[in-house]
Amino acid sequence: MTATIFLQQIINGASLGSLYALVAIGYTMVYGILRLINFAHGDLLMFAAYAAIYGSTLFSLPWFISFPLAVVATAAMGILLDRAAYRPLRDAPRISLLISAIGASFLLENLALVVIGGVPKGFPRPSVFDQVISVGELRIQIMTIVTPVMTIVLLMGLLYIVHRTKIGKAMRAASKDFETTRLMGINLDWVIAVTFLLGSALAAAGGVMWAMKYPQVNPFMGVIPGLKAFIAAVLGGIGSIVGAVVGGFLLGLGEILIVAFVPELALYRDAIAFLILILVLLFRPTGIMGEPMIDKS
Amino acid sequence: MKNRNLILNILGISALFGVLRLFEAYGSEYQVRILDNMGVFITLAVSYNLVVGVCGQLHLGPNAFITIGAYTSALLTMSPAEKQMSFIITPLVWPLNVLHAPFALSLVAGGVMAALFAFLISFPVFRVRGDYLAIVTLGFGEVVRVLANALQSVTNGPLGLKGLPPRTNLWWSWGIAVLTTLLVVKLINSSYGRAMKAIREDETAAKAMGIDPFRHLVLAFMVSAFFSGVSGGLLAHLITTISPTLFTFFLTFNLLMIIVVGGLGSTTGAIVGAVLFTWGSEALRVVESDMNFGLFTIPGIPGMRMVLFSLILLLVIIFARHGVMGRGEITWNRIASGWGALAGRKSA
Amino acid sequence: MQFGGLCAVNDFSIELKPGELVGLIGPNGAGKTTVFNMITGSLKPTSGRVLWLEEDVAGLPPHYVAARGIARTFQNIRLFGDMTVLENVMVSFHFRLRSSFWEAMTGLPGYGREERRIRKDALEFLEEMGLLHLANEKASSLAYGQQRRLEIARALATRPKLLLLDEPAAGMNPPETRELAELVRELRTKYDLTILLIEHDMKFVMGLCGRIQVLDYGITIATGSPAEIQCNPDVIRAYLGGEGDGQCLR
Numbered sequence: 014m015t016a017t018i019f020l021q022q023i024i025n026g027a028s029l030g031s032l033y034a035l036v037a038i039g040y041t042m043v044y045g046i047l048r049l050i051n052f053a054h055g056d057l058l059m060f061a062a063y064a065a066i067y068g069s070t071l072f073s074l075p076w077f078i079s080f081p082l083a084v085v086a087t088a089a090m091g092i093l094l095d096r097a098a099y100r101p102l103r104d105a106p107r108i109s110l111l112i113s114a115i116g117a118s119f120l121l122e123n124l125a126l127v128v129i130g131g132v133p134k135g136f137p138r139p140s141v142f143d144q145v146i147s148v149g150e151l152r153i154q155i156m157t158i159v160t161p162v163m164t165i166v167l168l169m170g171l172l173y174i175v176h177r178t179k180i181g182k183a184m185r186a187a188s189k190d191f192e193t194t195r196l197m198g199i200n201l202d203w204v205i206a207v208t209f210l211l212g213s214a215l216a217a218a219g220g221v222m223w224a225m226k227y228p229q230v231n232p233f234m235g236v237i238p239g240l241k242a243f244i245a246a247v248l249g250g251i252g253s254i255v256g257a258v259v260g261g262f263l264l265g266l267g268e269i270l271i272v273a274f275v276p277e278l279a280l281y282r283d284a285i286a287f288l289i290l291i292l293v294l295l296f297r298p299t300g301i302m303g304e305p306m307i308d309k310s
Numbered sequence: 311m312k313n314r315n316l317i318l319n320i321l322g323i324s325a326l327f328g329v330l331r332l333f334e335a336y337g338s339e340y341q342v343r344i345l346d347n348m349g350v351f352i353t354l355a356v357s358y359n360l361v362v363g364v365c366g367q368l369h370l371g372p373n374a375f376i377t378i379g380a381y382t383s384a385l386l387t388m389s390p391a392e393k394q395m396s397f398i399i400t401p402l403v404w405p406l407n408v409l410h411a412p413f414a415l416s417l418v419a420g421g422v423m424a425a426l427f428a429f430l431i432s433f434p435v436f437r438v439r440g441d442y443l444a445i446v447t448l449g450f451g452e453v454v455r456v457l458a459n460a461l462q463s464v465t466n467g468p469l470g471l472k473g474l475p476p477r478t479n480l481w482w483s484w485g486i487a488v489l490t491t492l493l494v495v496k497l498i499n500s501s502y503g504r505a506m507k508a509i510r511e512d513e514t515a516a517k518a519m520g521i522d523p524f525r526h527l528v529l530a531f532m533v534s535a536f537f538s539g540v541s542g543g544l545l546a547h548l549i550t551t552i553s554p555t556l557f558t559f560f561l562t563f564n565l566l567m568i569i570v571v572g573g574l575g576s577t578t579g580a581i582v583g584a585v586l587f588t589w590g591s592e593a594l595r596v597v598e599s600d601m602n603f604g605l606f607t608i609p610g611i612p613g614m615r616m617v618l619f620s621l622i623l624l625l626v627i628i629f630a631r632h633g634v635m636g637r638g639e640i641t642w643n644r645i646a647s648g649w650g651a652l653a654g655r656k657s658a
Numbered sequence: 659m660q661f662g663g664l665c666a667v668n669d670f671s672i673e674l675k676p677g678e679l680v681g682l683i684g685p686n687g688a689g690k691t692t693v694f695n696m697i698t699g700s701l702k703p704t705s706g707r708v709l710w711l712e713e714d715v716a717g718l719p720p721h722y723v724a725a726r727g728i729a730r731t732f733q734n735i736r737l738f739g740d741m742t743v744l745e746n747v748m749v750s751f752h753f754r755l756r757s758s759f760w761e762a763m764t765g766l767p768g769y770g771r772e773e774r775r776i777r778k779d780a781l782e783f784l785e786e787m788g789l790l791h792l793a794n795e796k797a798s799s800l801a802y803g804q805q806r807r808l809e810i811a812r813a814l815a816t817r818p819k820l821l822l823l824d825e826p827a828a829g830m831n832p833p834e835t836r837e838l839a840e841l842v843r844e845l846r847t848k849y850d851l852t853i854l855l856i857e858h859d860m861k862f863v864m865g866l867c868g869r870i871q872v873l874d875y876g877i878t879i880a881t882g883s884p885a886e887i888q889c890n891p892d893v894i895r896a897y898l899g900g901e902g903d904g905q906c907l908r
Contacts (some may be wrong), residue, residue: 100624108366119623122623500773501748505752513721515702515732515736516721518721519729520752521753637740
């Protein structure tokens with residue numbers, strides 16, 4: 014393997030990893046506050062991709078308007094999801110909340126199947142992103158560069174909100190101690206809604222870029238990226254935003270490099286992520302950046 | 311009291327098999343097929359409920375056990391000649407290519423293999439709890455699917471196994487359902503079952519009372535896997551064709567819906583849920599086929615059933631968390647004391 | 659014992675003689691429950707030993723420690739809420755069960771006999787704690803005082819040598835508290851128990867315990883008979899701050 018091919022694979026891995034990272038952030042934020050794996054989070058990717066398609070084709074909007082609109086619509090969808098499926102169960106046993114999440118995920122997927130149909134739709138990728146840059150022997154599609162750059166920019170924005178604004182402070186407080194935050198007179202429903210808004214918006218950005226990268230949009234396209242992004246969040250240390258991004262990049266790089274070096278493993282690619290998850294949980298359940306968990310008994 | 315219940319059990323089971331006999335003799339092929347399915351789903355739901363409802367661990371990988379049971383049993387009932395013909399791309403490994411076993415033995419083998427797999431994965435699975443346990447078991451379900459696809463020399467890959475002997479009939483499917491129910495109920499009502507429920511209710515307190523959670527969770531997991539594996543064998547010989555795409559997370563979702571609707575933790579609830587589900591998914595076929603009203607036709611919408619099922623699961627878990635039965639059971643004592651099924655809801 | 663950078667209990671040492679009834683007191687957050695958690699294996703001490711019957715049980719799993727004869731109750735009541743009162747007590751017999759899992763699942767007669775004996779013994783514990791009439795009620799439906807008593811019954815049913823009671827009188831009214839003190843005394847004699855208890859109700863502790871150890875910020879500040887503790891200036895200061903000089907606790 015030449016250095017050029019290796020570099021190429023690194024860039025591909027970072028590109029895939031940045032998508033996992035965007036989706037992982039939503040998981041980690043919701044988990045941090047509600048201690049819930051939002052199973053339907055991956056389906057928001059699918060929702061965003063369809064929203065972008067319909068914005069571009071049905072309403073013939075230019076991509077720089079239809080894509081942001083898709084992000085806004087998905088953020089609204091995320092808030093609706095919390096309102097309908099999770100808020101009624103705030104004081105219910107944890108298992109009920111998780112079952113509700115699974116139900117919501119299936120509902121979204123099958124509604125899409127019924128309304129739109131199972132035939133994969135092509136994605137109207139703007140031709141800007143098709144251009145190829147050559148650096149020496151390296152040839153890189155703009156698309157491959159855009160995703161990691163976009164991820165870093167969005168991450169900076171998110172970190173600013175979480176660490177420098179009032180609502181961000183409330184979010185951090187809620188993830189440290191839910192009950193006390195409630196007692197302090199902070200409107201938790203509002204905090205949670207904002208969490209879903211931010212997480213869903215990032216997932217939407219991830220979904221649109223995912224669809225540009227793999228332009229086959231179908232009702233179940235969010236399932237596997239969703240699961241992998243969750244694994245990335247665990248790998249990075251659940252509850253930590255930076256951890257989720259680190260985990261996402263590591264998982265993307267790992268998948269691409271393993272398959273590049275050992276092509277026979279390509280068939281097993283989807284199992285690799287779960288293997289990583291199991292290993293992390295066995296040997297370092299707090300992930301790379303996570304804080305140690307203390308069982309308050 | 312005890313004798314009375316025993317007699318009533320025997321009478322009840324005899325009546326059940328009497329009805330099945332009538333269906334076998336006079337029922338249509340369609341009715342018999344629904345009943346076959348119903349029996350298998352009762353076994354699946356009762357054994358799945360043992361882990362999720364009784365032990366309180368949201369395990370999302372029963373489809374892995376079903377897959378393992380189905381493949382094991384199918385590979386044993388196919389004759390060596392048939393296997394040689396099916397495995398056209400990569401030949402089947404020894405000794406699977408020469409083994410041939412009767413149906414009953416193949417079912418037991420399917421169950422044992424599934425239980426063995428459950429034992430192996432229980433070490434990582436029960437290191438964690440709650441949402442993590444859910445995602446790890448889901449992961450193992452995926453891993454088994456990936457393996458069924460990739461290990462061509464064992465599973466024939468994406469081609470799957472075709473032309474299995476249609477050995478599953480009403481007697482097998484309901485016989486195993488009754489046997490599973492009797493054994494699982496016995497287990498739940500025993501000291502071991504109490505320990506499992508204690509772990510569900512408060513694991514810290516259970517440990518402080520001398521109960522080793524890991525040991526009991528593994529036991530429940532393996533028993534559940536065994537019966538799921540047997541059901542996998544039954545399903546394989548009911549459908550007669552199996553492939554890696556057959557037992558996906560969809561199947562797990564359906565089982566979860568069955569036990570949630572029936573009432574998590576209630577065995578009779580699981581049975582009621584399984585009956586409602588198999589009957590309901592047939593009845594609901596209407597919404598997926600064209601409806602002709604003479605003057606106009608409402609086109610059927612494929613996939614509508616899953617939308618309805620997801621809605622039912624959501625509505626039950628949000629508005630009626632305890633399902634039909636809560637944690638109550640229909641027992642002879644209850645029926646005798648005239649409370650009827652309503653009492654299950656009252657005490658929940 | 660350290661949580662993160664925080665030291666919850668430091669250089670703690672306690673020695674219990676067989677049959678003793680010792681009180682562990684101290685202001686909120688002094689580390690009393692942490693001591694219980696370390697003894698029962700819920701927490702592994704960062705350093706140090708927990709010697710029990712000549713064995714170091716520090717860091718061993720709680721179910722193992724329980725089987726070695728140490729039982730406990732919980733400050734924030736942890737019953738098996740959805741199970742009946744009788745079942746709650748029967749759970750405690752499980753770790754001694756002789757019948758195998760197969761015998762139980764197939765309902766062999768040997769198991770049936772054992773189950774009947776467990777039921778009978780469990781009912782006796784309930785009778786002793788005055789809960790017999792509630793045997794078939796759900797544990798979560800019990801009144802507060804009854805739940806506390808059920809926790810003690812459940813702990814007793816493991817047949818411990820050492821019983822740890824975490825604030826057994828919390829939330830009880832004075833007559834109930836007096837009744838409880840009487841009960842604890844009786845149980846100690848009847849079952850030959852060593853008892854270590856955490857309690858905030860000074861009257862309860864002073865009247866019941868032969869020896870008291872006072873914990874503040876994870877450090878033992880005094881130990882002795884109730885009379886010695888009551889007027890110990892360090893203890894007064896821990897509880898009342900500077901203003902308490904020259905007073906006595908009661």
